[in-house]
Amino acid sequence: MVRSLLVVLLLAVALPGAVLAAPPDHTPWTALLEAHVRPTGDGASTVVDYDGFARDRLALNRYLDRLSAVTRSDFDRWSADERLAFLINAYNGYTIVLVLSGWPDLKSIKDLGGWLRTPWEKRFFRLLGERRSLDDVEHGLIRGSGRYGEPRIHFAVNCASIGCPALRREAYLGDRLEEQLEDQARRFLGDESRNRVTDDAVAVSPLFKWYREDFTAGWRGADSLGAFLALYADALGPRRVNHMALEAGDLPVRFLTYDWRLNSASPPRER
Template sequence: MSSIKYLSAILILVGLSTCGAKNLQEQNTLQQTAVQLTDKTTPVVNKNTATPKEEEEEAIALPPKAPLPSKKDSTTAETFNHSRWDRILQKHVSNSGEVNYDALRNDPSELNIYIDALTHNTPTDAWTKEAILAYWINAYNALTIDLILKNYPVKSIKGIKNPWDQKLWQFGDTWQDLNTIEHKILRPMKEPRIHFAIVCASISCPKLQNKAFTASTLEIQLTQATKEFLNDPTKNELTKDAVQLSRIFKWFKKDFEITGSLIQFLNQYTDFEISESAKANYKDYNWNLNN
């Protein structure tokens, strides 16, 4: 009888142990499930109390910003401000293009400041073609006036020794002269109307415009300068069957034939049609100073 009681006691203890183990296993399972659910839930961070480390980790999770466009691709690339040159022209150049060299000589400070600014802000690859053209057209005209002032009084630019080959101005690391600007920089840009915008300080040259050229208005300004020059009877005489032209059209004939004949170029800017068979002659060139 005592053996039966002993055996019963053992069975009861085994049962209790089994139940305890089962309960412990169930508790562990519930705890693991809770942990997994917690891990899958996005924590809410109170930004008012978040630590710098938490803010840093949150920023990393944001999508990256779109890359900024390079300067070359940007439509707002920085260009040169020609307003000082515009003021100089308005003050010292008449509507018909005569230059008051005496006044400029007596007060050259504004011109010197403008040229100094040009030499320290040369065009880059980021500039548009229009901005580069405007820059070098204005530079050519300003340097031509500066050349005259350095040799003033003078009756003609041709009275100066090698006027177009004098390397008087340092642009960045390069010393520039007028010939280089015209023939190595401007003409290769294949815009023939530059010949009516750059001025060699002479009566037979196109008139010096008393407004600075700018990138935003360049097309209008070049067209206006071309029409004014062609319609000036002291520079050109045009009829349907014959033309008496400035020698500019002879010296730079190839520039005006980039897309067609010389007559075709002229017809773009005249109020009547010049015949392709029109006879062309060239006027004498007056190199006297444009004052």
């Protein structure tokens, strides 16, 4: 027994990278989300208490500093689900930081942009050894890496707007990622303020137009937007959807207007 323990300790000293390679603890992020994210009346979406996040800014910064300290070599040792959960949590955490940079007089995250770049193009944090923007994380590390092929990330990364899918009240975790992404997809598609079935069409969020290529790239066999939505026909509100008509493209898909107002639990205060 003593000999076995000695071997473990020697390996820990000789191979420090193996110890450091574990994903960071996302428990502090869950605690912040539970404290400052509230479900709406129907439970399908959430609003954010940005005043609360501002009060807990030190705890938020400590958590994000842990993410920023992760090296690329350690990150690459993790499973694909652990990497993806890490990136989603980082995106959502730094989105809160971006909003706080303009709070409390911010009406939309788009107001943080300028003439030459959007707010998502601002490089204001470090991740995996480089200075990053939110676009770098979403389009470069998540969508552009070619390693994930996961369209449901669009229901998980949160753009701090009423029109976007809910900010989940818990951190994403590698060992629960499938369950969490599936729940996010069903919650978003079942939210009639963002996606709904009419008499002659399915009206959905512009997310499906902006990222159509992600939803039609063959995930679970879906090679068209109708085919992807048919996978969730039972989640699209209380009306029954003709699954076969939707998949065949016989049921038109229309796009609603995106609501870019801030997803705040309280209105912004004018300074």
